[in-house]
Every structure is written in C-alpha cells, then in structure tokens.
Amino acid sequence: MNVIEKLATREDLISPGISACIGCNVELTLRTVMKILGPNTVLAIPPGCMGGVGVVGWNKQSGAKVPVFFPLLDNTASMLSGIRLGYEAQGRHDINVVAFAGDGATVDAGFQALSGAAERGDRILYICYDNEGYMNTGYQRSSSTSRGAWTSTTPVSKNGTGGKRQHKKDFPMIMAMHDIPYMASASPAYVQDLVRKVETAMAVTEGLAYIHIYNPCLTGWGIKSEESIEVARKAVKSRYFPLFEARHRKVKINVKTRNPIPVSDYLRDIKKFRHLGEAEIQELQRITDERYTFLEAMERVSEEA
Amino acid sequence: MTKDYVAPMGEGIYEVNTGDWRTRHPQMNKDRCIECGICSLYCPVNAIKGKKNGNAKMVFAIDLSYCKGCGVCSHECPHDAIDMIRETKR
C-alpha cells in the first residue's frame, strides 16, 4: 500500500473540528502523524497551538480519540518519562508515549527536560512542530525563530530595521549530538519521508527518538493559506531546512537537493521577512550554506566510520 | 466513569463547526482529475477521503463538513483539477 492509500484509509484520531488557522500545516502534520501512531498511544500536547485549538479538549470533553493531556510548557519530556516508567512498572511495554510540542515548549522552556530524558535514554517519541515562535499567544519569538524575522517581541521599526538578531538555533543538530538512537528532521511537504520517519521512530526501543518538523506558520509569518505546502517545500529546496536523519550521531541526508533554489526565493512569499535588505538576505544564505556544508561533512565522516 | 470527576478529565469528542468558517470551497473536476490523491495528502482537516472498490484504483472525494476553504488542495493539484469557488450566502 503506498502512502497515499495508507493515509486515506487510516482512522483520523483527532477531532474533525479544531480551531487551527485556515490551512494550518501543523494540523495536517498532527493528523498525519496520529494516523501512523495509531490508537495505542498516549499523547502529550503542551501549551501552544495544538493545545490552544482544542486537541486536549474543553471542560469535560476531549479533542482526540487517544488519551491526551496538557503537560506544563517546560516539562513535556519529563512527564512522558514518568508515564513510560509508570507503564513499565505495570508491565505494559507496547504503548506509544508521544509528545507533539511546539518549538517554544521544546527549544526554549522545555529544553532541560528534553535533554535530561534524552541523556537518560527514556523510551519516548518526541515530535517538535517548529513554527518559529510562540504562535498561539500572538507570535512571540523563540530561539528557533529565523534571524531577521518580525515577531511581536522582535518587531520591525517604521524604517525597516529590527527583527530577531540571532540565527535560528540549530536544534536538530543539538538533538543529534545527544547521541540518541534516532533523530530526524521532516517536513509536511515531504509526506512519504515524514511517514517513514514516524514509523522508524516508533520502532526505537533503546532510548529517545526525536523528530523535528518545520511548519511555516501562515498567520504568524504572513503566508497565503493555499501556499502553505509550497512554502514548506521551498524551505527544504533552498536547503534552509535540510531533511536528514542521525542514528547515534551518524548523519544521513535524505533529500539531496541537486539544484537548490536561493534562500531569497524561499523568503520572498513570507511577510515576516519583507523588510529584509540585501545584506540580511545574504547573511541568511551564508548561514544556510555553512550549515549544509557542515552537514555534508558529517555525512561523509558517518559513511567512513 | 460518570462525568462527576474529582479531577479535571474529559471524555467524548469536542468538535468545532469549522465548515462554517469558509468563504470559498473546493470543487473537484473529474474530467481533469487523475485520482493521484495528492490533494488528500495535504488537506489539513482530512476532508478528502479515498474509496477503493475491490482491486480498482482508489478514487477521491471531498467531504465539505469541516472544510475551512484554505485552498491547499487546489494549489497543490498537479493537473489544476480543483477550483476554489466563492461561497454564496448560506
């Protein structure tokens, strides 16, 4: 069965009506991922977009057909470690224990908890949907926000100066360096790749599996809803967000873009970058080239080892 | 479990009527559609369902109940088989 038939026939385990923005590719990613994970799953959704849109429910109702709960913003990985230990104590070894967390809860406030769980080798599957900011609460910056981007806490002045000063934290690489059994970056525009990565991560038994998904935010970045997937695709085609895997730090690049598009092409249809001048765009191209060169070098070393 | 919870729990599914949101809806043109299913891959609300009759190839149809009218299906369709039509007053 190919991926299209698989996804068209598997049960959608999220409520059919959630208040995600029109065209939101995080909603798409969550539904896709849950079709693969299946009903034997406990799902942690920390404060953020997916919590805000109702996946954890309201009052006495739920927003998902699997057990789902709100961790705190900063302890998703720890609560999941505890849940895994609780099930192990009861001899229930086959339950998927999964986080679906935004970059705020992962790269900023929840980093310590995640790093601790990764180091301990706790058997959880942690998925981060990276929309480059605290979008649910009004687009505040996170350490995963791109350099130069407008956010509500790094706004742009009337004469076009401002935006976030620091480059995007290279979080997939940070997690890869935790020496975990499986780390993968993924995109909602590359569905077969994403599905394969979720299936691989589910099968990991010796420690923490981590997937970092790049989800351009339509409302927060200023993208037309119908271009949702196209922009996500361009992030990969420009190599700004490369798709790769790391198994105990051994790197494999999955999508080898033969003729990468310039980063400026990727930035063009995104309002939050509109104010960038030539120099700032060049800087984003430079960091893209630098990180990709580094990644290729790591892949070479991994092949030789 | 009765719903007289002592601690915050929720059972049963909460649904927002997102079909009410849209200002345009997708219309599939089967004379251009090749049933590739790419639209179903990218619909964020899982509105495009596939159906298989025995060994025949899977065919796709849009269920508008929760469709928010984002236009991704139309944009991603490789054969321009989906048009986005303005909603008229309902």
Add this chain to the structure above:
Amino acid sequence: MSTVDVLNGNKAAAWAARLARPQVIAAYPITPQTPVVEYLTQFYADGQLQCQMSEVDSEHSAMSILTGASLTGVRCYTATSSQGLALMYEPYFRASTLRLPIVMNIVNREMISPQTVWGGPQDSLTLRDAGWLQLYVEDNQEILDTTVQAFRIAEHPEVLLPINVCYDGFYLSHMSERVEIPEQEEVDEFLPPYTSKHILLDPERPAAVDPLTSGYLLREYRKKHMAAQQAARRVITEVNASYADRFGRDWGGLIEQYRMEDAKYAVVTLGSVTGAVREIIDHKRNAGIPVGLVKVRSLRPFPSREVAEALGRIESLGVIDRNVSFGWNTGILFQELRSALFASENRPAYIPFVGGLGGEDITLDLVNSAVDQIVENASSGNQIESAVWLETNDARSLS
C-alpha cells in the same frame, strides 16, 4: 518481628519509602536530603527495592516525572528540600490539583538568601497553600511511622491528595537515633496496592486529562479539593489509630497534647524543637508550674478545632516559630494558630517567639526563658503583635 536499628532521619525516611513499595521514584539530590536518594539507590542496586528509578536532572523534572507516572495509576515517592522544593513549585501545585496521591518527604531547610544549607521549615511552610497535605514530625521514629502512614492517607478514596511529611534538616536528617523498623509483611497488610479510579491515562479508556476549563467548572474542582482536605482531618486521625493498633506507636493524629490536662500556660510547637520543649515542660512541672505543650503535627489541613479546644482554658501561651512571615512580623505557625483561636471564647495572652533560624540552636536555656516570659505575661494579659526573638549569644555580640 520488627528490627531495631540506629538510623539517621534520612535513613528512616528511605526505609519508610522502601517498605511502602512505590512503583516509581524520581528524586534529585539536595543538601540535607541527599542521603535519602543515596540510600534508595543503594537499596535498589542491592535488589531490596523493586521500582522504576529515574536518574532525574532537576527537582522540576522529578515532580514532573512523578505527575506523569501517577497519571498511569502507580504509587510514587520523592523527597527534597528548600531550593529544590521552590524549583518544583510549578508541577508541585499541579500534583494536588490533579489529585495525585504522591508522597514526598521534605527535609526542611532554610530558603536562600542569605546563603545557607541549615534546617528549618521555611521552605515547606511558605508553600502551605499549594493544596498538599502537610505533616510535621519530631524525631526519627516518627519520620518512619508517619511516612508509611502518609501513603494510606494520600490514597484514601475520600482524600486522594499528595502529602508532605516534613522533618528538620540536620537536626533529624543527620542525627542518629534508635528506630524500630516494621516488618515488610506487616506494612504490606497496612498498605494495600494503589490503583487509580479517578484520573487515568490509558489507551483502553481514552480520555483527556486537564482540558482547558471554564470558571464554573474550576470552581467545582476547587470545592471538591477543599472538601478532600477537610475529609483528611478524619482520615489522618483514623490512620494514626490504625497504625497504633498494629505497630504499637500512637503519634496523636492532628496534634499531640503533652501535660495539658490542668495546664494554665502552654507552648505550641512544630517540628524537632518539640523535643527541647518537652524537657523544659518536665523541668517546670517539677517546679510546680502548670505548663503544657501542644505539638501541631498537621499543618494542612489545619486542626483549628482541635487546637482551639486544647488551648480552651489556657491563660497565656507562646508559639515557637523556626521561620518568619515577612509581612506579619511574626512566624507562620503563630498566625495560623491565632486565627484558629479566634473562634474560641478563650482570649489568652500570647507571645509569637521566633528563633533557631539558619542553623542557630533553640537551646534549653532559650526555651526555659520563653516559658518564663509566657508565665510572666499571664498577669498583664498582653497579646504581643510582633516577634519576640530567641537569640543566642552569637547574634547579640555581632550587633
């Protein structure tokens, strides 16, 4: 047959945790609690404790791990002190409002600043309104017995709240005493296994835990929580009696009264300072002074009725607080007590003593002087509004 050993307070706590057979333990070391973690990991390594043990990265993670584990319906245990308790405050508040019956020993330690590691209940008293049950103990036997009882209190179907058993850092944690360790089989009968019927994450019965909640519903949950604290008053008393029946040691339940029958004067205490006060009570009684002791064991729920009744015929009393309440200019126990006394018709004279902060001793001399002041205060009937300090010579020579 129970065994008798010489244990420091931390080892007594570790023994109680071991006997209770928790299924998940996550504890982060902090002075003066660290030996508890070390004893437990040693028990675990030696195969004497079967559980899931997490080598956790901070106290915030420790309480997070336990809230997660408890949501799968298993018995959980941890311990901490001062800065660690402060760090875990975020998931700590949630453990009680999710009604998770986690048991935690707090090895009471002063809060920084100034820089300090020494004992005192400032840490746990400052968090007294986070919804947990809180019991305070006087010696190492009481640590062991009360911690075992704590599991039964917390998991009682009318309570279902997490519980702290607090003991003074260094005074108890690092001091060795004769302690009787009950037999595992006896404790197994006293503590049947825990299963959760009220909040659970289980794919066999999908549900959301902690959906976003409107005000009217939050109000209902708060009311139920407060009712559970009130139910705990009865449960704490019953569990104490049940334990006394089986193991032969009765700690009094919510409060303990010592030589109060015909007392005209009283000292009210919390924690290990009670030991020094007992000695002085006996000393004064020998001299014919009718003074008694009320030891508050349960701070949450606060035993307002019991305390008001015990002090109903007292002319003059003093509270010894090893902590401060900054805005009131007294200690914390004093305020709680005065609030409870207001309901009774008796209006005794009172003195809010504060002493023993940051590792300073509350010596027998200081307690003796405190009782003298209480007795003297009876004639004037003064209700003193600000702290009367019990200071050793060290402090006086510096100022």
